[in-house]
Amino acid sequence: MNEPLLAAADIGRLETLHTRLLDLCLRLEEAAGDPGIAGELRELAETIVPLLKSAHELEERLLFPDFDHHAGSRFATITIERLKAEHRCDQFAAGEISETLQALADDCCTLPPEVVARMIGGFQESLRRHVFSEKIILEALLSAKEQSRDVFA
Numbered sequence: 232m233n234e235p236l237l238a239a240a241d242i243g244r245l246e247t248l249h250t251r252l253l254d255l256c257l258r259l260e261e262a263a264g265d266p267g268i269a270g271e272l273r274e275l276a277e278t279i280v281p282l283l284k285s286a287h288e289l290e291e292r293l294l295f296p297d298f299d300h301h302a303g304s305r306f307a308t309i310t311i312e313r314l315k316a317e318h319r320c321d322q323f324a325a326g327e328i329s330e331t332l333q334a335l336a337d338d339c340c341t342l343p344p345e346v347v348a349r350m351i352g353g354f355q356e357s358l359r360r361h362v363f364s365e366k367i368i369l370e371a372l373l374s375a376k377e378q379s380r381d382v383f384a
Contacts, residue, residue: 237297237372245294245369248286249362255282256355262332263351272336276329283325283358287318290365298368301375310368317361324354 237245255278262272295311331347334340340347 236300237293241289241293242369242373245286245289245365248282248289249366251282252286252358252362255279256359259328259351259355263348269336269338272332276332276336279325279329279332280322283321287322291315291318294365294369294372298372301372314361314364314368317357321354321358321361324357328354 258275262275299307299311
């Protein structure tokens with residue numbers, strides 16, 4: 232059975248999505264510091280879940296199988312399963328943050344500002360670490376393909 236392979240266009244899309252996710256982290260940080268901008272909060276609330284879903288779908292459909300195919304190791308399989316589990320947690324957290332941002336925009340959030348700030352900060356930290364991990368996988372995969380060898384051979 233042939234595994235799906237990551238093409239140049241897919242790599243470009245993935246890099247764009249990763250950049251957008253890191254930009255989202257910066258925008259969340261700004262919004263946490265100044266929650267008075269209702270329009271920005273609404274846009275963030277509407278953007279966060281679909282953006283994350285798009286990135287996760289591409290990673291799980293193409294990046295992870297290609298990495299697993301080239302790595303051919305138990306380590307790769309464990310790493311991929313851990314990242315997929317993080318995807319599920321990230322999606323849940325993104326939904327919670329989206330609802331909270333919408334409530335802030337509507338001026339009906341019942342959470343104290345410190346809780347909202349910690350919630351957003353924790354999500355940002357987790358998301359940045361996750362994107363960094365996937366960038367390392369992508370770089371290792373591209374390097375292996377360039378050298379026509381397995382990633383961990």
